Amino acid sequence: MDHGPSVHGGVGSHEMGGAVSLVETWGAVVFIGWAVVMWAAVVVLAFANRGPVRPWLFRTAVVLIGLGVIGQVGHFQEHVAQAGYWVANPYAPAWMTPWGDGLARGMGQVDPAKPALGMEILHLTGNFVFLAGLVGIVQITRRATGHLKSRKWGRMGVWMQGLHGLEHVVLTVSVALGASRAVGLSTWFGAIDPGPALVTYRVWWHFVANLIGTAILAVAVYHLWRERRAVRAGYEEGREGDGGGPGRPARGGAAPGAVWVRGGAPVSSPSGR
Template sequence: MTMPMATTSGWDVAGAVLLVLWALAMWAAVAVLAYAARGPVRPWVYRGSAAVIGLGVLGQLGHVQEHIAQAGYWLGHPNSPAWMTPWGTGLANGLQLALPGRPTFGMELLHLTGNFIFLAGLAGVMVITRHAVRTRARRWARMGVWMQGLHGLEHLVLTLSVAFGSRAVGLSTFFGLVGPGPGLTTYRVWWHFVANVVGSVVFGLALYHLWRERREVRATFVVRTVPEITRRAA
């Protein structure tokens, strides 16, 4: 997959920096929330997890539309290089400045960042359902974390291989054994399209069940007073 290079504007750089900060902030929040959820009931963990989930939904909407647009472009131009939306190209150009001597690094880093924002949203569902282990929301979220975790690992390998001066190496590139061309472009575009659409459906099902089971999940964050606990025990 080639990345169109153009003059990088200040908006491109600002957007790229904000996107990376978004991902880092989400994972910092996930770490804090997951640690806090291991101790006594803390109602703020519920609110924080809900915020992380919301940001994950927002990020994945932007992420999956990029892959839908790429697949749509391929349908009309199957023999052309892979295409990116103008906003995707701008963000990739901004990220490219981190390693200007490594063509396509910005594009790889963009997709890596998008996938880790998505994964953080799924992790948020796992945190919010930590004490509601029998809910369907948690089962779907666990499936999503495994699927998206493997997908994120694929993007990490792709990004690192380009960063170290190699071709993009991964399952979606035949491990770098196939040269650039329509065949590789077709395979990679549809590989990531399917992975993102399936992952989005799983995330959507986790959110659907989380909404249906919201009272059960919310109840696990209610702090009961000592007299109430004693009265129930009696």
């Protein structure tokens, strides 16, 4: 979400004119909290999925994916709106929706002396909400055996969005450290002078990146829905897997005649004596 020139004269700068409203402040707090909660869930799922199945694991992953999808719908519409505004006004400063502008103003309070910082933090937060949702797809398919298209597309999305997220880390850190303009691939590392050329390059760079990422997410969710029974089966306790135990990620075969019990350890069956 790139904004018009400010005192720094760079694309993506955000003018903190006037007092920031309480709604803008709380909106920024809620959105950042949204991202923090999602990444806390990612960490919990990553560790919990190493052990035996728990009833809440599947539901938590579903909620994580849902929040990621909702967040990316809002994020992508901002880029669509910006691209549409550019088509109508190719030589004008970049534009933000009123709600995007309000969130950027709220986040910009962290350092009002850096007008572009709020917008960069907003962009960084939105991209990491998106990334957490993609990680959720990888996590929810972790216990399922066999080849899953949803897992393949989810991993593809994590790699693609991970690189995009890294770009936003660099952009945000450069502004936070006092750079006169954001430094990153989408600004050609600060080599493009402020003006229509920089606005055009950055607006379309991020639009295309989000278009590709959103398409990958849509395909992953589509396949996840089609493969939902196989994914859900991996969370059913008491299911005899191919060596992964009841709801455990597959790790190798058990001895002949062995069955898996709730604790996850193989024991000999009566018929195997």
